[in-house]
Amino acid sequence: MIFDGMVWEEGRLHWHGLSFSLDPQDSGASELVLWKRPGLIAQYEAFWARETGRVERVLELGLWKGGSMAFWSETFRPARMVGVDKAPRSQSAAFDRYVAERADRLRVYWGVDQGDSERLETLVATEFDGPLDLVIDDASHLYSPTRSSLETLMPRLRPGGLYVIEDWSWYHWPAFQQTFAGQVPLTRLVTELIEAGGTGSDVIADVSVHQGFAAVRRGPGPVPTPFRLTQGIFRGAAAPVSLRQVVRDLGREVGRRLRRRSIH
Numbered sequence: 603m604i605f606d607g608m609v610w611e612e613g614r615l616h617w618h619g620l621s622f623s624l625d626p627q628d629s630g631a632s633e634l635v636l637w638k639r640p641g642l643i644a645q646y647e648a649f650w651a652r653e654t655g656r657v658e659r660v661l662e663l664g665l666w667k668g669g670s671m672a673f674w675s676e677t678f679r680p681a682r683m684v685g686v687d688k689a690p691r692s693q694s695a696a697f698d699r700y701v702a703e704r705a706d707r708l709r710v711y712w713g714v715d716q717g718d719s720e721r722l723e724t725l726v727a728t729e730f731d732g733p734l735d736l737v738i739d740d741a742s743h744l745y746s747p748t749r750s751s752l753e754t755l756m757p758r759l760r761p762g763g764l765y766v767i768e769d770w771s772w773y774h775w776p777a778f779q780q781t782f783a784g785q786v787p788l789t790r791l792v793t794e795l796i797e798a799g800g801t802g803s804d805v806i807a808d809v810s811v812h813q814g815f816a817a818v819r820r821g822p823g824p825v826p827t828p829f830r831l832t833q834g835i836f837r838g839a840a841a842p843v844s845l846r847q848v849v850r851d852l853g854r855e856v857g858r859r860l861r862r863r864s865i866h
Contacts, residue, residue, distance in 0.1 A: 603837035636669030642765025664741030668697025686714040717747035719754040745786035757825040
């Protein structure tokens with residue numbers, strides 16, 4: 603199994619000779635900090651058990667304290683993995699050491715907004731010698747920047763490659779109601795992806811939705827550049843309504859309001 607050898611302790615995960623602190627308040631000075639619980643790892647294990655494609659080129663959006671990038675690096679041992687984050691600098695000395703010891707295949711860029719399409723395109727073109735096998739979006743968890751990243755990077759993903767959106771469901775968690783109040787939920791993006799796949803587009807082969815993440819598989823067809831997700835969605839045409847029907851409905855509504863006024 604892909605996650606064989608994991609040892610979970612209270613507040614820690616030991617794996618591949620590394621120790622991950624599961625405490626989000628940990629400074630990351632001595633241990634890698636990972637904000638992933640056993641339940642999420644179990645979802646991923648069930649998902650990856652069905653996957654057979656190669657994972658050699660990986661891009662992760664959103665690093666926080668870096669434990670996630672280290673986790674995926676240990677999972678796939680890709681030939682090249684690049685991580686970007688909007689924060690101006692690293693928040694974890696342990697993560698800095700991890701990357702430095704693997705500088706031949708890992709690279710990190712700080713101060714990169716996931717919504718900056720031009721910067722993302724430049725990084726992918728510079729850092730990778732071929733199309734991406736896997737993109738993991740663990741960044742803003744907001745609709746607009748997440749969709750922007752997907753539209754930018756989907757053309758750079760190989761056919762059959764995967765685009766994973768983590769924590770799409772956070773909007774619905776009671777603990778995050780204040781954080782995401784007034785925001786467009788990522789649920790809309792997941793729905794749009796399903797609609798695009800259901801339309802029969804060659805861009806999206808399938809969408810696998812789990813409680814902790816959604817995985818989008820690129821289809822076999824070419825992806826237009828620029829790529830706009832909603833352009834590939836067909837929702838059907840509204841049934842035609844005759845002028846006679848409009849007048850009839852309007853008359854009924856006027857009559858209903860007049861009756862209500864006479865009663866009061």
